[in-house]
Amino acid sequence: MQTTKKWQCLNALHLKILAMALMLCSHMWITVVAGNNWLDDIGRLAFPIFAFQIVEGFFHTGDFRKYLKRMFLFALVSELPFNLMAEGSWFYPFHQNVLFTFCIALLLMRWMENARNKSKWRFFLRVSVSVIFGYLLGFVTMVDYFGYGVLMVFVFYLFRDVRFGRIGQLICMFYINWEMIGGLVYPVTLFGRSVVIPQQGFAVLALIPIWLYNGRQGPHNKAIQYACYAFYPVHMIVLAVLMRI
Secondary structure, eight states: OOOOOTTOOBOHHHHHHHHHHHHHHHHHHTTTSTTOHHHHHHHTTHHHHHHHHHHHHHHHOSOHHHHHHHHHHHHHHHHHHHIIIIISSSOOTTOBOHHHHHHHHHHHHHHHHHHHTTOHHHHHHHHHHHHHHHHHHHHHTTBTTHHHHHHHHHHHHHTTTOTTHHHHHHHHHHHHHHHOOOSOEEEEEETTEEEEEEGGGGGGGGHHHHHTBOSOOOSOOHHHHHHHHHHHHHHHHHHHHHHTO
């Protein structure tokens, strides 16, 4: 385990609230305040924070099946609000909400973790298969962030409690988010050369609050837990309604 430093001042609830606020900014950009690109710029930080928390939840849950079941049920509940907000339709089978992305990642992390203490080669093999299969499955099922989203969850799983793991997180986050297809790009000039910075590249900045995490859960009870889950479908319903007023 990494030793907590004095500057690590954010607990799990702090990260949840921050990620929800950033996600709301991004979703407001695609609904009620279109054109304010800065909202989507900062919104790119939300997914990595959620991905990090999925991994923390995976390691801290006392019942993986209940954790996965809860995630899957909220994924089903959230699909209709997601369709209404993102696509303006009751039914849209070509893009699924982000909770399905996390369900895929959780199942594959469970499969990898079952081999961790049995054999290094078996674990390495399962990691290799999971990275390839998870990436492809993310595209086939058309979940939010596609295969890139599954890989981002794996980044925090594979480099958790690893010496110099933050360097690995930084390198992988740069690579994944610079390779991600779609989104805005910003042309800038550095040292006399023109380069393009993809909007999704802002997601790398999510490592700052993630690295400020102190390993503590913070205030926690069933009401807070389900309020955080419910925020996802509820805020999408509200934005979908406001978009049509």
